[in-house]
Amino acid sequence: MAGRHLKEIFKAFHARDELAFRRAATEIIEEEQAKHHNALARDLQKLLVSGGVSIDSGATVIVPAPPKDREGEWDLGEVKEPQRLLDDLILDAKVVNALDGLSKEVRQWPSLDAAGVGRRQRILFEGPPGCGKTTAAEALAAELGRPFLLVRLDAVVSSYLGETASNLRRILDYADQAPFVVLFDEFDSLGRSRDDQSEHGEMKRVVTAFLQMTDRYRGPSLLLAATNHSGLLDQALWRRFDEVLTFRKPTVHEIRRLIRLRLRNFAHITVDVDRYASALKGLPHAAVDKLITDARREALLRDAEAVGPEDFDAVLSAVVTRPW
Ligand SMILES: Nc1ncnc2c1ncn2[C@@H]1O[C@H](COP(=O)(O)OP(=O)(O)O)[C@@H](O)[C@H]1O
Numbered sequence: 001m002a003g004r005h006l007k008e009i010f011k012a013f014h015a016r017d018e019l020a021f022r023r024a025a026t027e028i029i030e031e032e033q034a035k036h037h038n039a040l041a042r043d044l045q046k047l048l049v050s051g052g053v054s055i056d057s058g059a060t061v062i063v064p065a066p067p068k069d070r071e072g073e074w075d076l077g078e079v080k081e082p083q084r085l086l087d088d089l090i091l092d093a094k095v096v097n098a099l100d101g102l103s104k105e106v107r108q109w110p111s112l113d114a115a116g117v118g119r120r121q122r123i124l125f126e127g128p129p130g131c132g133k134t135t136a137a138e139a140l141a142a143e144l145g146r147p148f149l150l151v152r153l154d155a156v157v158s159s160y161l162g163e164t165a166s167n168l169r170r171i172l173d174y175a176d177q178a179p180f181v182v183l184f185d186e187f188d189s190l191g192r193s194r195d196d197q198s199e200h201g202e203m204k205r206v207v208t209a210f211l212q213m214t215d216r217y218r219g220p221s222l223l224l225a226a227t228n229h230s231g232l233l234d235q236a237l238w239r240r241f242d243e244v245l246t247f248r249k250p251t252v253h254e255i256r257r258l259i260r261l262r263l264r265n266f267a268h269i270t271v272d273v274d275r276y277a278s279a280l281k282g283l284p285h286a287a288v289d290k291l292i293t294d295a296r297r298e299a300l301l302r303d304a305e306a307v308g309p310e311d312f313d314a315v316l317s318a319v320v321t322r323p324w
């Protein structure tokens with residue numbers, strides 16, 4: 001372990017500077033990974049995610065605040081401690097492999113850099129709403145032991161193209177300060193001006209500006225963008241991302257697995273999982289979660305000890321008929 005990183009970590013402790021601490025910790029993990037000390041790297045990562053990051057027990061932890069827009073009115077992003085894990089998600093094998101590969105690769109960036117091999121640093125998640133794009137981004141941050149920076153595109157997008165671009169610049173400068181997983185969520189809203197929801201040419205210009213701005217980005221952060229509407233833009237534009245991951249709705253089999261996963265901690269022996277899985281056919285994962293949450297609420301409200309079929313039946317049709 002390089003002395004430089006050790007010194008940084010000690011300095012960060014004294015300064016109560018959580019970002020500097022994370023930066024040094026992440027570099028140590030990457031270094032151990034590069035030396036193929038996989039078990040140690042993985043353990044360190046787990047510690048970094050599961051509370052090991054808290055270098056200050058209870059008192060103030062100084063994390064530089066995310067940037068604001070020019071008027072200082074809106075926060076352009078929000079830093080979150082990632083909570084959800086990839087194990088909480090049911091995803092198709094292709095996406096799982098891609099996410100695994102990506103998290104391994106990010107840890108190996110120093111080796112790629114040393115060998116002059118390009119990084120994949122700018123990734124697009126596309127697919128229908130409620131299929132796990134936002135959650136997967138957060139889970140990837142957890143997996144990597146990095147803080148999750150959720151960009152607030154509603155604050156970034158200004159009626160002036162120039163201002164939108166400088167807001168994006170502010171976010172990227174911030175993402176240069178520490179190894180975040182950054183998510184530009186609802187990416188398609190970029191360039192839709194506040195007054196006109198359908199302005200297509202403008203969106204193309206802003207997305208192009210974003211791609212140009214990030215083309216040479218070699219900072220420590222992984223940049224993710226997510227969209228429900230990839231059809232709104234030309235394929236040519238999407239292809240400029242280093243990788244595009246397509247999220248899709250679950251099969252009935254996957255719905256069944258998700259119901260079982262969500263009920264694993266509850267007494268559910270009496271619930272006919274197959275029946276509910278068929279009833280939810282064609283709906284996104286988010287609908288499955290809603291069915292379970294609504295049924296649990298129902299059970300709690302009637303003071304039942306366990307959630308049962310009557311609770312599922314009471315909420316099923318509302319879940320199935322609402323728009324998704
Ligand atoms: N693939 C999935 N596996 C399990 N749960 C999921 C999945 N996708 C979505 N969910 C659930 O639905 C909710 C909304 O998902 P989200 O990640 O916001 O979807 P998206 O960003 O694609 O619209 C999540 O909080 C999660 O509980």
Ligand SMILES: [Mg+2]
Nearest residue numbers: 133134185226
């Ligand atoms: Mg989302």
